Amino acid sequence: MTWHLIPCGPQDPLRVVVVGAGGMGRAWLAAVTASPEAELVGVVDLDLEAARRATADLGRLDLPLGTDVVTLAAEAGAQAVINVTVPAAHHSVTTAALFAGLPVLGEKPAADTMARALSLAAASEASGHLFMVSQSRRWNxxxxxxxxxxxxxxxxxxxxxxxxxxxxxxxxxxxxxxxxxxxxxxxxxxxxxxxxxxxxxxxxxxxxxxxxxxxxxxxxxxxxxxxxxxxxxxxxxxxxxxxxxxxxxxxxxxxxxxxxxxxxxxxxxxxxADVRPAERPRSPYSDIAGSLHAFVEALRTGAAPMGEVHENVMSLVMVEASVQSARTGQRVLVDEVLQQAHAAAVRAETRPEVREVLLGRR
Ligand SMILES: NC(=O)c1ccc[n+]([C@@H]2O[C@H](COP(=O)([O-])OP(=O)(O)OC[C@H]3O[C@@H](n4cnc5c(N)ncnc54)[C@H](O)[C@@H]3O)[C@@H](O)[C@H]2O)c1
Missing domain, CATH: 3.30.360.10 (Dihydrodipicolinate Reductase; domain 2)
Structure with a gap:
């Protein structure tokens, strides 16, 4: 798929709001602060005190804080969102950001269920904005x-x-x-x-x-x-x-x-083994810094990054298929899990434009 491009990089750092100031949110605040390619412009958490403590520890008490991603992103002039909330909040926060015109880099898992992850893939298409999932260990x-x-x-x-x-x-x-x-x-x-x-x-x-x-x-x-x-x-x-x-x-x-x-x-x-591997390029950054770099590059160039949601759902389906097998004691076919999740996504979808994408009509 294609998405709206943003001219960003070291000369013009991407202005981001981080949503979720818990354990991993703090790691993201540090990663954004350390990156020459991004600029932290605000922090959102339902728990404002958690956001305040995290920004205080970062030495950035000047940063605007809020409880709603769309409101704070507009106030702070953000260009993108990093979603580090608990998995149950991934779908609502990411959907709201995408339809407010903001590309999203989200912590794994894409969503708490495969159906909601498929909804997010469709929301990314319907809104025209990139949704990339950060699988930090891939960048090792x-x-x-x-x-x-x-x-x-x-x-x-x-x-x-x-x-x-x-x-x-x-x-x-x-x-x-x-x-x-x-x-x-x-x-x-x-x-x-x-x-x-x-x-x-x-x-x-x-x-x-x-x-x-x-x-x-x-x-x-x-x-x-x-x-x-x-x-x-x-x-x-x-x-x-x-x-x-x-x-x-x-x-x-x-x-x-x-x-x-x-x-x-x-x-x-x-x-x-009696073989010699060819020297191939490695990831220039590891961990979440790798995800952040790939996200910025994808927004600048349009090249699909590892973790783009349509690709990433195939990792999440491994979780859902495993859980289904553990529950039933049966061998589970991944295609069947995908079909069930798609049907559930269509049934649950409340946004008409996302539903149209899920039904293959746009
Ligand atoms: N890549 C990794 O290695 C790694 C490691 C740890 C966690 N994670 C992922 O990071 C995410 C967060 O994990 P954590 O350990 O930081 O959790 P956490 O519980 O420490 O923090 C989550 C924060 O999100 C806030 N929040 C919840 N719903 C919200 C909403 N709707 N809007 C705004 N804020 C909201 C909570 O108040 C809390 O402060 C999870 O998806 C988790 O799987 C990834």
Missing amino acids: PHLFALRDMVKELGAIGTLTTDFFRAPHFGGFREEMPYPLLADMAIHAFDSARFLLDADPVAVHCSAYNPKWSWYDGDAAATAVFEMEGDVRYVYNGSWCSPGAETSWNGSWRVSGEKGSALWDGENEPVLV
Whole structure:
């Protein structure tokens, strides 16, 4: 798709409002402040005191604050929005911003359900404004190096991620029905698509909550995906696993025709094969700085960035298909999940112009 371009970059920094001043919102405030390509012009949070504390810690008590993105963005002359609210608010905040004429860079997940993510993809088309999802872990230079290795291994049989950590977050994660799958595994699912350059076809997933878990929902899961090209992707993780923790990226293994590649998620990946990967360009920025740079570039040039919502929904569908499989105990076909989500999106849509896009009429 195409979107309205904005002449922005280091000479003319993109004026952005950050919405959501919680833990990750603070990381975004720092990233925008550090970027030569963007300028922070306001902060929005339903909790004005949280916004005030975050701007005070940033040493920017001069910044305008508000509780409504559209109002504050207009007052501050913003050109774009970074949505770092809780997942349940992603759909309403992003839709309001897009239809106020503001492109959006949103934290993962695109939305709290696939249906609402499809609504956002259609809202992006209907409004003509870019909606990009920040999958920060995709911009890791080591992941780029691992992808280069994958290209040299011939046919790929299996890709695996082990993820074992024991964080105590409090807040929304400890109340979600599937915290690991919905809030964390999406990073690995998205990276798996990137590494294999393949989308998911089907999944069988078992989710469970160890008896010592401090989460209400299932904090552990094992999912086996059938990916395009007949590759198996196996995700095995737990968010209540003290001791011998993996990195936040997880621990990866690629098993291919000509050898294997290993990545601990923190250091350079290791190739165990008699081949030499070609040197290809890596991401110039890592983490959310990578997402921000790609967003600015996409607004300036019109080139589709990784994370553009139409591409990104294929990572979110891996979450929804896994949850459906965990609930039913059945192998779940991704196409069926997409069809169900589309039907639900059409039923729930309240904006006529978005509904028309969902129905393929514009
Ligand atoms: N990329 C990563 O590595 C990473 C890490 C942590 C969190 N995240 C994502 O970032 C997002 C935020 O997570 P968090 O940990 O900062 O959550 P949080 O609960 O700490 O903060 C969320 C903030 O959003 C505000 N908010 C909620 N609804 C709002 C609305 N409608 N309008 C304005 N403000 C609203 C809340 O008051 C709160 O201050 C989530 O989508 C999460 O998945 C990503």
